[in-house]
Amino acid sequence: xxxxxxxxxxxxxxxxxxxYRRLLSEDPDLTMPVAAIESLIVGLTNTPSTTVSETLDLVxxxxxxxxxxxxxxxxxxxxxxxxxQYLISNLQRARGDFDQARSHxxxxxxxxxxxxxxxxxxxxxxxxxxxxxGNTVLTNGGSRVVGALLxxxxxxxxxxxxxxxxxxVIYVVSHSATGDSAEESETAANIAAxxxxxxxxxxxxxxxxxxxxxxxxxxFVGAEGVVENGGVVSxxxxxxxxxxxxxxxxxFYVVSESHKFVRLYPLGQSDLGIEQNIVDFRTARSSxxxxxxxxxxxxxxxxxxxxxxxxxxxxxxxxxxxxPRLISxxxxxxGVLLPSAVSExxxxxxx
Amino acid sequence: MPSSMVGQTPSxxxxxxxxxxxxxxxxxxxxxxxxxxxxxxxxxxxxxxTTHLLLRVVAEPKRKWDAQKLIARVRNVGRRLIAAQPRxxxxxxxxxxxxxxxxxxxxxxxxxxxDSEFSGSASPITEEFQRxxxxxxxxEFSPLHGAAAMPHNMHxxxxxxxxxxxxxxxxxxxxxxxxxTNASYAGQGPPGTSLFSxxxxxxxxxxxxxxxxxxxxxxTGPSPSRRAIGGEIPEKLDIKAEVIDGIKELQDxxxxxxxxxxxxxxxxxxxxxxxxxxxxxxxxxxFLLTAARKRKFTLFHAEAYPNNHEATHVxxxxxxxxxxxxxxxxxxxxxxxxxxxxxxxSAVFAPMSRINKVILAPHAxxxxxxxxxxxxxxxxxxxxxTHHVPVVVLSGVYKLSPVYPFDTDELIExxxxxxxxxxxxxxxxxxxxxxxxxYDWVDCDLVDLYITNLGGHAPSYLYxxxxxxxxVEDIDLNAKLDAVAKKG
Numbered sequence: 041x042x043x044x045x046x047x048x049x050x051x052x053x054x055x056x057x058x059x060y061r062r063l064l065s066e067d068p069d070l071t072m073p074v075a076a077i078e079s080l081i082v083g084l085t086n087t088p089s090t091t092v093s094e095t096l097d098l099v100x101x102x103x104x105x106x107x108x109x110x111x112x113x114x115x116x117x118x119x120x121x122x123x124x125q126y127l128i129s130n131l132q133r134a135r136g137d138f139d140q141a142r143s144h145x146x147x148x149x150x151x152x153x154x155x156x157x158x159x160x161x162x163x164x165x166x167x168x169x170x171x172x173x174g175n176t177v178l179t180n181g182g183s184r185v186v187g188a189l190l191x192x193x194x195x196x197x198x199x200x201x202x203x204x205x206x207x208x209v210i211y212v213v214s215h216s217a218t219g220d221s222a223e224e225s226e227t228a229a230n231i232a233a234x235x236x237x238x239x240x241x242x243x244x245x246x247x248x249x250x251x252x253x254x255x256x257x258x259x260f261v262g263a264e265g266v267v268e269n270g271g272v273v274s275x276x277x278x279x280x281x282x283x284x285x286x287x288x289x290x291x292f293y294v295v296s297e298s299h300k301f302v303r304l305y306p307l308g309q310s311d312l313g314i315e316q317n318i319v320d321f322r323t324a325r326s327s328x329x330x331x332x333x334x335x336x337x338x339x340x341x342x343x344x345x346x347x348x349x350x351x352x353x354x355x356x357x358x359x360x361x362x363x364p365r366l367i368s369x370x371x372x373x374x375g376v377l378l379p380s381a382v383s384e385x386x387x388x389x390x391x
Numbered sequence: 392m393p394s395s396m397v398g399q400t401p402s403x404x405x406x407x408x409x410x411x412x413x414x415x416x417x418x419x420x421x422x423x424x425x426x427x428x429x430x431x432x433x434x435x436x437x438x439x440x441t442t443h444l445l446l447r448v449v450a451e452p453k454r455k456w457d458a459q460k461l462i463a464r465v466r467n468v469g470r471r472l473i474a475a476q477p478r479x480x481x482x483x484x485x486x487x488x489x490x491x492x493x494x495x496x497x498x499x500x501x502x503x504x505x506d507s508e509f510s511g512s513a514s515p516i517t518e519e520f521q522r523x524x525x526x527x528x529x530x531e532f533s534p535l536h537g538a539a540a541m542p543h544n545m546h547x548x549x550x551x552x553x554x555x556x557x558x559x560x561x562x563x564x565x566x567x568x569x570x571x572t573n574a575s576y577a578g579q580g581p582p583g584t585s586l587f588s589x590x591x592x593x594x595x596x597x598x599x600x601x602x603x604x605x606x607x608x609x610x611t612g613p614s615p616s617r618r619a620i621g622g623e624i625p626e627k628l629d630i631k632a633e634v635i636d637g638i639k640e641l642q643d644x645x646x647x648x649x650x651x652x653x654x655x656x657x658x659x660x661x662x663x664x665x666x667x668x669x670x671x672x673x674x675x676x677x678f679l680l681t682a683a684r685k686r687k688f689t690l691f692h693a694e695a696y697p698n699n700h701e702a703t704h705v706x707x708x709x710x711x712x713x714x715x716x717x718x719x720x721x722x723x724x725x726x727x728x729x730x731x732x733x734x735x736x737s738a739v740f741a742p743m744s745r746i747n748k749v750i751l752a753p754h755a756x757x758x759x760x761x762x763x764x765x766x767x768x769x770x771x772x773x774x775x776x777t778h779h780v781p782v783v784v785l786s787g788v789y790k791l792s793p794v795y796p797f798d799t800d801e802l803i804e805x806x807x808x809x810x811x812x813x814x815x816x817x818x819x820x821x822x823x824x825x826x827x828x829x830y831d832w833v834d835c836d837l838v839d840l841y842i843t844n845l846g847g848h849a850p851s852y853l854y855x856x857x858x859x860x861x862x863v864e865d866i867d868l869n870a871k872l873d874a875v876a877k878k879g
Contacts, residue, residue, distance in 0.1 A: 169797045369759065375863075376795050378759055380851035 054086045056102045057109035060116070067153070069184065072264065073119025073299050074156040076106060080123055085146045092138060099124055112314050112357060114273050115264040118302035125389050159297040162373040164188035168196035170293065170371075171207050175257040178249070178285075180212040180277055181227030183262025185295045189371075190230070190260070194237040209234055209241045210252055214277065246277050253288040260371075263296040268305045268386055270364035270379020272296070273312065282366035291368040298372045301386055306361050316358050402430040406440055410447055418444055419468060426476040434481035434754055435673075438789045439645055441472065441485040446638045449489075449631065456631050458497035465490055470868050478804045480755040480763075480792040483868075485641070487793065490865040492637035496630055644844070648787035649677045651844035656682040659783060659842070664747040667739065667775075669693035670765045671702035672752035673711070674785045676721070678842075679750075683727040690724060690731045691746065693739055695767055697810035698829055707731050736767045740774040749775045749782045751833075755802075756784070756791045758857045760835030760850030763802055769831035772838070781839045788843050791853065793861045799832040 059079040064070060070078075083102045089095045103120040107113040130141060167189035171177060179186050193205055211231055215224070234241050244252060259281060263272040272278070272294050285292040306312050364379035371377075377385075402425055410418050422444055425431040431440055448468055449461065456464075469486030476482065652674060660666065660682035668675050668690065679690065692707055694700040710723035724731050734742070749771055753762040762768075762784060775782050796802060808825040835850040842848075848856065 169795075172798055376759075378851060378854050381854050384855075 054083055056080070056083050056106050059083070060106055060110070069157060069160075070153065071156060071184075071297065071300065072115040073117075073122070074153060076116035076119035077123045077152060079106065080120060081145060081152075084142065089142070090138070095138075095142065096124070096127060099127060112264075112359060114302060114304065114312065114314065114359070115300065117304075118265050118300050121303055122299060122389065156297060156299060159299070159373040160185050160188050163295060163297065163371055164192035166371055166376075167191075167193035168205060170258065170260075171205055172257075173206050175207040176210060176255050177207060178210045178212070178252070178256040178259040178281070178290075180246075180261055180275060180281060181214075181224070181230065182275060183295065184226065185297065186260050186262045187226070187230035187233065189295055190239075191233055191237065194234060194239045207239065209239055210256065211241055211243050212246055212249060212277065212281065213243045214246050246280065249281055250284050253284050253290065256285070256288075256290050258290060259285045259292045260295055261292075263294050263300060264359055265300050265302040265304065266294070266296050266370060266382055267361070268303055268383050270367065270370070270377075270382040271306070272362050272367065272370075273302075273304075273306075273359050274362060276318065276358040276360050279309075279360040279362045279366075282362045286366045292366060293369050293371055294362075294367055295371045298374060298385070301382060303386055303390065309361055312359070312361055314359075318358055403436040403440055406431065407443055410443055415447055415451060418447060419471065423471060423475040426472070426479060426482070429476075432479065434479070434790050435645070435787075437476075437479045438481040438485050439642070441482045442489075442638060442642050442645060444468075444472075445485070445489050446635065446642070449634050449638060456634075458493060458500075458630055461493050461630065461634065462490060465493065466865075466868050473868065478802060480794070480802075481789055483794070484789055484792050484861075486868070487861045487865045488641055488789070489634075489638055491860065491862050492641070493630075493634050494862055494865075496633040496637060499633075500629060645787070645789060648789065648844045649674050652785050652787065652842055653677045653681040655842055655847060657685060659748070660686055660688055662686045662688065664688045665691065665742075665745055666748050666750055667691040667693065667743070667746045667771065667780075668750045668752075669703075669736070669739075669767055669771060670695040670699045670752065671706040672785075674787070675750055675752045676706060676711070676724070678785055679724055679729070680721060680727065683724055683729045687728060690729055691739075691742060692731055692733050693736050693767060693771065694733055695765055696736055697827065698806055699765060704733070707733060736770065739767075739771050740777075743774045743778045743780060746775075746778075746780050749780055751782065751784050753784055753786050753790060753833075754830055756786050756841070756853070757796045757802075758791065758793050758854060759796065760838065760841075760853050761796065761799070762786070762833050762835075762838065763830045764833055766828050766831050769833050772833045776837050782837060783840045783842060784838050785842050788845060788856060788860060791843070791856060791860070793857045793866045796832075802830070803832065804829045 056079050059082050060075055063075040063078050064072070067075075080099055080102055084095065084098065087098055089098055103117075103124065106120065107117060110116060127145075163185055171190070171193040177190065179190070190209060193207065196205060211227065213224075213227055231241050231243065242252075261272075261274055261278050261281065263274045263278075265273040267273060274294070282292050304313070364382075367379050369376045370379060370382065406418075406421060406425060409421060413421065422431075422440060425440075426437070431437060445465060445468070448464065449456070465486065469483070469490070472486065473483045656678045660679070664686075666679070666688055668679075669692065682688070692703065694703045706723065707725070708723060710721045710726070751762075751764055751768055751771070753764040753768075755763045757763070764784075772782055774780075806827045806829045808827045811827050812820055812823075812825050814820065838850050840847050841850060841853065843856070845856065
């Protein structure tokens with residue numbers, strides 16, 4: 041567990057990264073942005089503040105700590121950004137009664153979690169419209185929202201009590217060498233839930249995606265973050281699936297709650313702002329080649345602290361970026377968005 | 392088929408005439424049976440008929456309306472009309488536009504009542520504090536509401552820019568006040584974000600039909616704010632008159648839509664271009680005629696066999712003869728010196744490499760940018776894609792539907808199979824299943840530009856136009872109006 045970097049003037053005892061991780065592990069249904077918001081709220085509770093600017097300052101310090109303490113901060117930054125903007129807009133307004141505003145935030149911690157979960161249920165409610173009789177759905181594992189959507193489609197009935205949509209699911213399951221537990225157990229749980237509801241589920245390795253694409257009707261994936269241009273940052277393998285779906289002419293839907301919209305505009309896979317050691321060149325001699333591969337010119341530009349503060353992603357947590365042209369639609373709790381509509385949503389909270 | 396001049400229009404004129412004589416319920420029934428029997432078909436006649444019918448419904452003599460009842464009435468009528476022929480999406484579009492008009496009028500009327508509502512907002516706050524409302528729906532940008540599985544909830548506020556100055560929220564952690572520009576959708580900025588929805592104070596309630604009550608900042612000035620409708624006593628006569636005005640504007644829009652589209656013809660058609668089109672669409676013909684007055688070009692016209700080829704031949708040879716409802720006469724393109732080459736549909740791929748532009752007219756446009764057009768359009772669009780030929784679609788905004796196409800197969804209407812293989816060939820028909828789809832679904836990737844009466848738009852921009860013209864709460868006409876609305 042990474043210790044939070046001590047910053048001057050803060051309560052040393054409050055470790056936001058530890059709180060964040062604790063929240064995530066305690067509640068498996070929690071998404072990263074919501075956990076980030078929750079941990080910021082806990083931070084606010086523990087640290088008394090009496091003025092607006094003090095609060096905002098505190099929040100931004102905590103955010104910086106949190107982002108630097110986690111290897112892949114894209115998803116949680118959606119939550120922290122949202123929270124900060126909300127604070128800025130709200131607190132500046134409620135000048136008269138700052139305490140009340142603050143206490144509202146503090147008290148309603150639970151409420152936010154409830155709402156986020158309810159968002160997932162709303163999205164799942166759309167499930168039965170997307171999945172029709174005879175469809176074959178392709179998905180990759182681990183997304184709770186997709187699991188809920190498919191379960192909902194499986195359960196939706198016309199009053200007969202049994203699910204009335206007969207569809208099949210192909211799950212892309214990658215058995216990584218490290219036996220990554222979180223993703224695999226989530227996938228296994230989803231698959232088991234579907235099979236219990238009489239939905240035939242096939243598990244395929246990622247190498248078989250192209251092979252099975254002919255029989256697929258549509259693809260659904262979850263996301264860690266939806267970026268400004270309508271693309272998504274999601275589990276490694278999503279970009280591959282999207283490219284293959286596009287080549288085969290199959291619709292590719294991203295299922296994501298709206299609080300995962302993040303203000304990032306990546307131009308490519310290496311532009312995500314995180315370090316992932318996915319492509320690791322080695323020779324017979326050693327892997328120390330890595331260090332010398334860093335361009336000195338670039339290193340000068342970036343300064344010293346920039347790259348060293350990011351740690352690499354743990355294997356199994358890697359993400360990739362899927363550009364918007366491969367995405368047919370983003371299913372959120374407010375309906376189905378075109379990728380081009382995402383930036384407008386983001387602009388509205390930021391400006 | 393795109394709106395054509397053939398066949399069904401006598402029924403439209405007959406229906407419009409009968410509107411004046413019959414009472415409302417009979418008119419509704421008549422229209423429903425016309426729709427069911429497909430005696431009135433294609434987008435424009437259906438849109439015109441729906442508008443006139445709804446005008447009659449609203450203008451019911453001796454009936455006083457308040458906004459809520461009017462909305463409920465129009466919704467009911469709309470539901471029946473849509474159920475009669477779900478594939479005629481223009482009917483649903485017009486119903487939703489009218490509902491939008493009513494809501495706009497109602498909100499405008501409530502503007503002077505802002506302050507009184509505000510003071511009464513204290514109690515709702517506490518009572519709703521306990522109730523975690525569902526995360527609010529997205530802003531109007533959800534181009535399509537998934538045939539709403541869920542009621543569309545709360546509308547959340549946004550850090551208004553200009554409005555923030557005038558806020559005076561006395562301490563309760565109000566959510567950022569709604570931008571007040573959202574009352575009228577006609578081209579104004581959409582309302583506040585709901586990305587904040589997860590953090591909002593739960594007091595923003597979840598009216599399905601109405602915007603959330605109460606906690607508005609008292610916005611002074613002419614900008615209307617979104618309020619619970621029906622709370623105060625609207626001036627009932629005013630509502631009726633203003634809604635009637637709004638519907639008449641809709642009628643006018645339908646009348647001039649082709650002319651407005653044709654205004655941009657010169658921008659898109661240049662001298663010595665070779666253009667490909669198909670079917671006998673009025674809109675396309677007028678567009679080309681406007682350009683033909685100043686430019687010389689060549690037209691490849693695919694005949695759209697078997698459903699529209701006769702009409703196409705007539706159009707090419709004679710233009711419009713004025714026997715239809717529009718009573719228009721216009722000359723055929725050939726009389727203006729344009730070379731028109733009639734080709735069978737199977738031949739569209741061959742000359743495509745020499746074609747500069749494809750112009751299509753749709754039956755309906757869906758909010759994700761895809762469209763339904765006469766059968767054969769998909770082939771043309773795919774051929775155009777292969778040869779990198781731009782595809783331009785001419786469509787009035789009334790054809791743009793906010794409903795998301797979850798299953799595009801369902802939207803395709805099938806016609807008379809005897810046009811493909813006549814029933815006389817009994818031996819053949821015995822062994823083969825013959826289908827005659829009237830429409831084709833063309834994906835948004837294949838379309839380069841939409842020219843509407845509001846100008847030209849990219850397919851990815853259509854969600855904005857949908858948001859500007861339709862209210863989210865109207866997209867699903869089957870959703871129940873919220874109880875909040877009724878508590879008045």
